[in-house]
Amino acid sequence: MIYIERKERFSAAHQLYNPNWTVEQNDAVFGKCANKNFHGHNFTLVVTVKGEINPDTGFVMNLVDLKKIIQNLVISKLDHANLNHDVDFMRGKFTSTEVLAEEIWKILAPAIAEHKCQLHRIRLEETMNNAVEYFG
Ligand code: NI
Secondary structure, eight states, X not given: OEEEEEEEEEEEEEOOOOTTSOHHHHHHHHGXXXXXXXXXXXXXXXXXXXXXXXXXXXXXXXXXXXHHHHIIIIIXXXXXXXXXXXXXXXXXSOOOHHHHHHHHHHHHHHHHHTTTOEEEEEEEESSSSXXXXXXX
């Protein structure tokens, strides 16, 4: 089994907010992230795919194909978007990095499986210091 990785970047706005809570409760838990006027991040998405080497190409998966899948299915929807309002697959969900990583997994896993490979990991970096890893 060999692992390959593709890194993409996007910028997006969001607000962390629990609609069932008071403003005070939201501020206490989410702090500045609950700002009603939103705030933004420059995200880095790292997609790791595993599989066996194809004897016809020497590749696990053509990285050009992987790039297109990530760009078309995920980055095009997230880049310069408001995660709370603009993104169909985030509607009604918390826009935390954890939830976003799970939703990205659900979208990418079947598309990657079509290439006879398996999605292994989604790593989503929200800041230089904060990141989430999801293994399905
Ligand atoms: Ni944030």
